[in-house]
Amino acid sequence: MKRNVRAALPRTRRRRRTVAALAAATALATAVGLLAGAPAGTAAGKPRPAAPVVTRAALDPQLVAGKGARVGFLEQEAENAVTDGEVIGPDRTAYTLPSEASGRRAVKLLPGRHVEFTLPAAANAITVRYSIPDAPSGGGITAPLDVAVNGKRVRTMTLTSEYAWLYNQYPFSNDPGADLLHPDWWITECSCVPAATTPFPTIQKPFRPSHFYDEQRLLLGRTYRAGDRIRLTAPAGTTAAWTVIDLLDSELVAPPRVRLLAANVLAFGADPTGRRDSAPAIERAIAFAKRTGLDVYLPPGTFQVNRHIVVDDVTIEGAGNWHTIVKGRQVTLPRPAPDGSVHTGVGFYGRDAADGGSRNVHLSGFAIEGDVRERIDTDQVNGIGGAMSDSTIDGLHIRHTKVGLWFDGPMRNVRVTNTIVVDQIADALNFHTGVTDSLVAHNFVRNTGDDGLAMWSEATANARNTFDHNTVQSPVLANGIAIYGGTDNTVSHNLIADPVREGSALQVGSRFGAEPFTGHLWITGNTTARAGTYELNWNIGLGAIWLYALDRSIDARVEVVGDAYLDSTYNAIMLVSEWSVKDLYSIGNVHFRDIRVDGTGTSVVSARTAGGATFQNVDARNVGAVGVNNCGSFHFTPAGSEFGLTDLGGNDGGWLAAWQLPNTITCDDRPPVVPPPPPTRW
Structure with a gap:
């Protein structure tokens, strides 16, 4: 909604330094002494069983106690789970898959590969945060993801990249082949304003891909116990060249709430299957509720x-x-x-x-x-x-x-x-x-x-x-x-x-x-x-x-x-x-x-x-x-x-x-970056 028109660049007094991609190690010690930082699956042999590592924003929950939202789910990062895929990251460089992942790491699955999470508590629902490729000309694709519990497939999710993958300059394009939206803006990649440059510089396409991830929720149909294993597999026949899994949230969802004394939208013609437009029925229910002093209920x-x-x-x-x-x-x-x-x-x-x-x-x-x-x-x-x-x-x-x-x-x-x-x-x-x-x-x-x-x-x-x-x-x-x-x-x-x-x-x-x-x-x-x-x-x-x-x-x-x-x-x-x-x-x-x-x-x-x-x-x-x-x-x-x-x-x-102090000049416009160790309790 805000127009991100950028102002002039600040001048610099020092030569530009090259900043290497930043490491962002997030190894976390759990209560049982396991390290969460390394992937549980390795190329050297069979994936080994792993205790569940629960994080908040990819951090040890003890570091953020009392901060943030009270939520009903438990978060598990894919890089801490058992996998025969590839852990990508850490990387904080914009326009890369790790940079947009929680904790700046994720797991990349080629067809036939999987990542497996161990439930830390009883759950009947999961949320999967993922990324799959865009269509070559933009607009997204769909691809399957098999969900198995304790080795038995229970559902196949249909992932989509139709709501992901933006390109170019603000306010962005869905077309990976688009030319610059604003050739009169400063471009960091060429250190120039292209429209003022002769010859016009070549800009690599797709230019500045971003917004890679989406997420999808799934009710599992029954409640599984703590210790049960949720395996996500990119099936061998998937249409996606790769599937990146960032994290899994697991949750015990309560049964539906029922309101008997209310204006139920079904009584006014709403369609709970989603096939017909229910807007007029919901509006009729609202009008009735206002006349009668009732609430409106969406079953x-x-x-x-x-x-x-x-x-x-x-x-x-x-x-x-x-x-x-x-x-x-x-x-x-x-x-x-x-x-x-x-x-x-x-x-x-x-x-x-x-x-x-x-x-x-x-x-x-x-x-x-x-x-x-x-x-x-x-x-x-x-x-x-x-x-x-x-x-x-x-x-x-x-x-x-x-x-x-x-x-x-x-x-x-x-x-x-x-x-x-x-x-x-x-x-x-x-x-x-x-x-x-x-x-x-x-x-x-x-x-x-x-x-x-x-x-x-x-x-x-x-x-x-x-x-x-x-x-x-x-x-x-x-x-x-x-x-x-x-x-x-x-x-x-x-x-x-x-x-x-x-x-x-x-x-x-x-x-x-x-x-x-x-x-x-x-x-x-x-x-x-x-x-x-x-x-x-x-x-x-x-x-x-x-x-x-x-x-x-x-x-x-x-x-x-x-x-x-x-x-x-x-x-x-x-x-x-x-x-x-x-x-x-x-x-x-x-x-x-x-x-x-x-x-x-x-x-x-x-x-x-x-x-x-x-x-x-x-x-x-x-x-x-x-x-x-x-x-x-x-x-x-x-x-x-x-x-x-x-x-x-x-x-x-x-x-x-x-x-x-109080005002000594210590100015270095672009000091070298030294990635710090992971945070610990103070």
């Missing part, structure tokens, strides 16, 4: 809906998001809508804020499955949209829409909880324009094509909102959690892992035309892992947390307290002002306290702006380069850097040495 089944269901003052409850699925096709509109949309698709929308918005909307217990395969920023093809005040959204599962939940305010008091949003073309959730007094908590996000969770204060400030105890994994583009302007907002106790390119785990950004930061911004108790990507347009590494002054200064009070930055690819903390405005804007009034930094490829703090920050009880270990990379605003004055670091004491690890 088990698949209900076809190919447009927006407008909701206001209504409760809609499903039988559980594994059992009730609202699924639709993307439909081309006969003419563009007033909002610029050229398509519509399945979604539950509040009324437009300009028309008063909706209130008292409560949605729970169902899945929304869209059909979005390309990014068109003007399209309203989101799972949840519009304005919904005094409303709740709980226990949904949303995939294959453009944005899972995009709220256009002004609106207030919405609570989004216990919801899973995966495989989006853009964001998972965005509070856009004047959303206030709202909560996003215990939601799980994976594989977004833009920010995982965002507050974007365009035109009207967002205020007094909280993102708390959410998990965001593997955003392909941009950030895990991003705050663009606003007043008195909070980001707390979240777990963010594996951003892939042009973003960070946490971003505080004065950009995209957002209203200024005012009051306070609290960033407290979050944990990031393997964060801080390589910014392709700037040719520099970012931080796990990134403060960015592009449109104006960031001078509201920013409190960063109790965060843990684990295995940061480049810097842990980065503060940047765009080169073109470096003498206009600055970043100040930022305060870091009680921070743990365990592993950086480069520095603990990289400052590329004027301003300053305070540091208290910021402990760091396994730092790859100089502790502070202080470039200020690149004037290199005799008085020192324009960015000052204030030591408030207790900063252990030697990273904030006295000779670097």
